[in-house]
Amino acid sequence: MKTFGTLEYAIDKYSGSWTWKITGVRAVMMVSKLIPELWYGSGPNEVIIPDNENNVKQIRLILERYPLEILSKSVWQRKSRTKIIKKPTEIKIEKLSKAIPKNNFVENC
Numbered sequence: 001m002k003t004f005g006t007l008e009y010a011i012d013k014y015s016g017s018w019t020w021k022i023t024g025v026r027a028v029m030m031v032s033k034l035i036p037e038l039w040y041g042s043g044p045n046e047v048i049i050p051d052n053e054n055n056v057k058q059i060r061l062i063l064e065r066y067p068l069e070i071l072s073k074s075v076w077q078r079k080s081r082t083k084i085i086k087k088p089t090e091i092k093i094e095k096l097s098k099a100i101p102k103n104n105f106v107e108n109c
Contacts, residue, residue, distance in 0.1 A: 002067070005045070007059065009072035009079075012048055020049040020059060027066050034058045056080055 005024015012019045022031055023046045031038060031047050035058050038049045049055050056079050062068075070076050 003069045004066040005068050007063070007068040007070045007072070007076065009051070009075040018051045020051060020055065022047050022049065022059075022068065024066075024068065027062065027068055030062050030066060031059070034062065051079070 003024075005022060005027040008021045008023075010019060010021050011017070021041060022028060023041075023043065025045050028045050028047050031049065035049055035055055037055065038047045040046065041048050049059065060080050
């Protein structure tokens with residue numbers, strides 16, 4: 001399968017934070033259209049994307065269309081998993097009031 005570039009998890013030398021670095025002409029063009037928060041790296045075909053949940057979703061969409069060689073596989077697998085948070089279901093407990101029979105109630109014994 002042909003790859004269109006690389007995806008790497010690295011520390012940005014200017015901000016000091018963890019970022020995703022994508023290289024490759026076509027991948028950089030696509031990423032620049034989808035993610036407005038990116039900045040260009042040291043090379044002409046290199047972008048740096050801040051690491052957050054929304055950006056990881058966008059990168060996942062790009063990977064479906066343009067396969068990239070993932071250099072940081074374990075980090076990508078951990079970060080790209082969809083997080084399912086189950087809400088605990090609360091059981092409603094209703095308090096019932098004691099029934100009072102009417103005067104015309106006849107008990108069958």
